[in-house]
Amino acid sequence: MIELIGVSKTYGGTVKAVDNLNLTIPGGEIFGFLGPNGAGKTTTIKMITGILNADSGTIKVNGVDIKTDPVKVKKQIGFVPDSPNMFLRLKGIEYLGFMADMYDVSSKDRTEIIDDLAKKFGMEDVLNDRIQSYSHGMRQKIVLMGSLLHDPSVWILDEPMTGLDPRSSFILKEMMRKRADSGKTVFFSTHVLDVAEKICDKVAIINKGRILFCGTLDEMRNSSMKDESLEKLFLELTENEE
């Protein structure tokens, strides 16, 4: 479970990226985080994962405050950043080995997980190549694999579908569902509303650093009293903000 209580973040002293945000993301559900470009999605995710420091407010992951015990919090999170262009001079397997050591994964566990994931994503033959030679989608897959090595109880994904081929995208969605069903937390940001509509149990819509709506899709339809697609509801919600 992730809890954000009164979290704010300002860039350069003037631009308020996240404004007094309150959000609870429970385990056992796929939670979609939606919003237009520059709404504060990535900033929020970066604060949860410890990349950015919140100016004020509290962030807890499974009850542990990121400020008091950051390493413990980070160990529970598997994180997929929005750009997979990193560690390009490492081989795929080297990257996975590095991540496994960072997350303290035993030799046995990492062997099983890497074998399983490589097979699922069709990456077996390229693990010995440098990431530099990978396509965007393959880079995305290696990062996805790296985020699951320690079987995290909280999985956070920033725009995870970008660049994935249909098959991998399908497998990813299945994995998200499986993890949520086993009681784990799955939190991902997207602006592809079709994906969100199909797989999310709950969504939060953020614009200009503030949460406009948080709940199930049905709740959203009920509150607007319209039986419309998520796209229309989203457009209406964010338009009113303009």
Added chain:
Amino acid sequence: MKNKMLLLTRTLLKNGEGFGIKGMKNKVSKVLFALMLIIILPGLVVMFSFFVNSAYSALAVIGQEGVIISWGIAITSTVILLFGIFYIAASFYFSRDVEVLLYLPLKPRQIVGAKFLTAAIFEYIITAAVFLPAVIVYGIRSAVGIVFYLYSFVVFVFIPVVPLCLASVLVMILMRFTNASKHKDTFSIIGGTLALLLGMGINIVMQRFIVNINLQELEALITKGENTLALLTSGIFPTARWAVSALLDTATAAGFLNLLLYAAASAAVYIFLLFLGEKVYLKGVVGLSESVSKRNKQNKAEERDKFLKKHSALRTYTMLELKLLFRTPIYFLNCVIVNFIWPVLLLIYMVMGTEGADMQGMVKQLIINTDNAGTIFLFGIAMFAFVAGFNGTVSTSISREGQELFVKKYIPVSYRTQILAKVLSGFILSIAGAVFMLIAATAVFKLPLYISLLILVAGWMGTLLISFFEILLDLYNPKLDWDSEQKAVKQNMNVVYSMVISSIVGGLTIYAAAQFSPGIITAALSAVLIYGGLNVLVYFLLCKKGVERFKQLEG
């Protein structure tokens, strides 16, 4: 066409091409950079001026003071050519922005032209440091008129053009007709090492030539017309002759004509470059981002098993740092190779030195006397500190993260461990360089083995101390906003600052050695106590302030 090129130049400059001053966000960087501009650059100009001044006196005796100007132009051109090859390859082909520029509706010549202009602006710093002293000294000593300075200004503006064009042409042809661009890393490592060796060679030859030559030899050299440097220069840079003639003959129309010729020739060479760029640039650059993949299944299982074994986070993190240092050409040259080049250079100077073999004899003499054991030991310790400060490994270890710093923020490894891994990776390299130097020094100067061993046992403390200082420096003043790796290490002032710090620490140690001439036991004990104590102090500072600072860093 012109407008687009200038627009692109402006954008590239704003984007941090050149010095990245615009990208400097924190005040510390700005203040330190300002200090460097105010102190180091004028310092260099003043230093060279003194040197040129004494050369002027010597040359004036034989009425050949004009040589100062031709040397000034020759050295500036050569240095620009050498730096240029590196800089152009990085900027034209290996910079991250190239891919973006390729799909913009720009003609190849516009990209080449703009990239060239931004490179030229960078070269003006070199030009200022080398050419200005020649102009100032010659101008003042020869009491020339205002026309000389006006001409000098024009020459100053045009100096980088021809050598930099030559560098660009060389690089473009190489990239077009070999598949160097496909093996970018290998190319950069081999090319860079060759350039370094060449630079070292020229340096040594010049050093010998300038320092050891006496008046008679000089006179003979010039009157015989065997001025190798000038010959070489006019061979490589034929246009330089016009610049020299113009500056030495400001009174007549011929001088003015020469100046016009120089400017026109430079412009023509630049236009030729644009023409060539239009023809060959695209073919060399397209497909650059493709890198060769083997996709082989052989050795797959072995390879894989190696990385499936569990290791501590500290070990793996340190290994990652080292791997990236060895695999990234710019880092390899500036952090790894440099480690072994400084010691070699220093030894060569000591062996060939100002007085040739005498220096070596002097050191040997010093060593034979057992009373000097303590002093020699302290020299050794100082050398360990120097070597650590003169490679940019630890002082750029945070900067090198660049936009990937965020990864280090979300992995569940304490900042203390991460800092230690960064220190450790640089420490390993520095120790390797220092030990390499110690072995060479032991062989060359016949250093008694027990002193060498003592230096080895205690020297690491000097290396560690400097490494601690360096990581603090980079934590407080990191250069994270870069788009080509060379900006992370080559245009990173932390490297210079760490040289200064290690010079102070090593210098104080040498000063103490010279001042007190301690016995070997006193020297060893005080070195261990002082360096050990300082290490403990700085370590605690690092654990508190350094960790705090890492926490605040946001990539």
